[in-house]
Amino acid sequence: MGSHAEELPSTAKESCVILLREEVRLAEALRLYVIVDEAKRRLVLKAKGTAVREFPVRSLDRVGGSRERGTPYSLLEKKPFIEPAPRMLPNPSIDSRVAEDSTPLNVSAMPVRYELVFTGGFSLLVHPGGADSPWRRILDRMGGLSHRVKAHAFTWGGKLWGEPRKFLLLEMSPEESQAFYWALNPTMKVLIRQDSC
Amino acid sequence: MAFCRRSTHLTMSRLPYRIQGTPSLVKQFTSWTIAGVLVVTLTSWLSAELTIAGALPAVSQREGAGSMRLTAPAGEEPGDLKQLAPRGVYVVVDTARNRLYLRRGEKTFYAAIVSTGSGARLIDPRDPSQGWRFDTPHGVFTITSKLLNPVWNKPDWAFLEEGQPVPTESADRIESGVLGQYALGFGDGYFIHGTLYTRLLGTNVTHGCIRLGDEDLRHVFHVVPIGATVIIF
Numbered sequence A: 001m002g003s004h005a006e007e008l009p010s011t012a013k014e015s016c017v018i019l020l021r022e023e024v025r026l027a028e029a030l031r032l033y034v035i036v037d038e039a040k041r042r043l044v045l046k047a048k049g050t051a052v053r054e055f056p057v058r059s060l061d062r063v064g065g066s067r068e069r070g071t072p073y074s075l076l077e078k079k080p081f082i083e084p085a086p087r088m089l090p091n092p093s094i095d096s097r098v099a100e101d102s103t104p105l106n107v108s109a110m111p112v113r114y115e116l117v118f119t120g121g122f123s124l125l126v127h128p129g130g131a132d133s134p135w136r137r138i139l140d141r142m143g144g145l146s147h148r149v150k151a152h153a154f155t156w157g158g159k160l161w162g163e164p165r166k167f168l169l170l171e172m173s174p175e176e177s178q179a180f181y182w183a184l185n186p187t188m189k190v191l192i193r194q195d196s197c
Numbered sequence B: 001m002a003f004c005r006r007s008t009h010l011t012m013s014r015l016p017y018r019i020q021g022t023p024s025l026v027k028q029f030t031s032w033t034i035a036g037v038l039v040v041t042l043t044s045w046l047s048a049e050l051t052i053a054g055a056l057p058a059v060s061q062r063e064g065a066g067s068m069r070l071t072a073p074a075g076e077e078p079g080d081l082k083q084l085a086p087r088g089v090y091v092v093v094d095t096a097r098n099r100l101y102l103r104r105g106e107k108t109f110y111a112a113i114v115s116t117g118s119g120a121r122l123i124d125p126r127d128p129s130q131g132w133r134f135d136t137p138h139g140v141f142t143i144t145s146k147l148l149n150p151v152w153n154k155p156d157w158a159f160l161e162e163g164q165p166v167p168t169e170s171a172d173r174i175e176s177g178v179l180g181q182y183a184l185g186f187g188d189g190y191f192i193h194g195t196l197y198t199r200l201l202g203t204n205v206t207h208g209c210i211r212l213g214d215e216d217l218r219h220v221f222h223v224v225p226i227g228a229t230v231i232i233f
Helices: A002-007 A012-028 A134-161 A174-183 B015-019 B024-053 B059-064 B079-084 B156-161 B214-223
Strands: A033-037 A042-047 A050-056 A059-063 A073-080 A114-118 A122-128 A166-172 A189-193 B089-094 B099-104 B107-117 B121-123 B131-133 B139-142 B145-148 B151-153 B174-176 B182-185 B191-193 B204-206 B210-212 B229-232
Touching: A012 A033, A012 A042, A012 A189, A012 B079, A050 A174, A050 B089, A059 A134, A122 A134, A122 A174, A134 A166, A166 A174, B089 B107, B099 B214, B107 B214, B121 B156, B182 B214, B191 B214, B210 B214
Parallel strands: A033 A189, A122 A166, B089 B229, B107 B204, B191 B210
Antiparallel strands: A033 A042, A042 A050, A059 A166, A073 A114, A073 A189, A114 A122, B089 B099, B099 B107, B107 B210, B121 B131, B139 B229, B145 B182, B151 B174, B182 B191
């Protein structure tokens, strides 16, 4: 992976062309995809080349070096810190509740801290930030610290085991973090835009 | 922007040996370090736990949360990408916020409150290893049909959910008046249609279809043509 990255053009303009060419391929596939825009600190959910939702990112850090330019990563697994509980509809034979009134699974039940594992040893580690309460902010920072420790540990471990790992640490507001988790589909593809195109 | 920050080293394995015979200041520092590591572990768990507990149940509260921009920055896409963009009117459905938007190009010209899939599961009492999950599908779709005064051909789960036997005659599955005056199909049995449960608009309660209020449904039905793109996320 690393040697492949070195062969690619290094100028920002060329990398933008490569990325946009790859995005055209994704847009033609009639599927939702995500652009991680590092320069503008945002995640952009797109379909057919059109942005349908932007998720602002409060802070963004790379661990494990830069990613290959224009390489789409496919989502393999969503690993929440706490798994959202599945919602079961009542069984009419034992429960008299009306199904319409059962508690739905909504975005507020989604986790705020999670890892998104992609192909190529790449992971997005998302944690919340920007709370009003100072205590809350301290807790969030400690959550972010544990992600940072994990990213470094796995990066070093990956080097030892010959399986390179790369991480992007994202701090998002709790609402945006939950909405992003909700919007992600299995096998959804992500493109990383490192330069301001 | 500095991306490569120094990592935090947390080496604990040799600490007990160093504590013996060391000055009290060093002991205190070591103890606080260990305590700090424990606090970090505990509070990071609490952090996620508290945020989930402090969820935002009401749609009106969610509406104001976060900032949403639906338009892509001008001039960002190359010619090829713009050619792939939906032509004419198209529909965007945000299942997290339960909102439907009508857009033309990068402009949103209509917004409506909807109900989308509950994500709930129903186990088939006839075979507990089988069941249904009621999600609104995410992805890119096309309006394939437009129906006036649609009737509902109730699937098995609709009967099982109510504790009723599944009818053998297909005529017994037909129910009229529950889907509103109009319905727009976008494939695989999914529809944008009306609802009797207008109080539940804005929440995730459906079996996968997208429910609209009467006025919004009328507008959407008349504005969105067959062949229009539907983007659901």
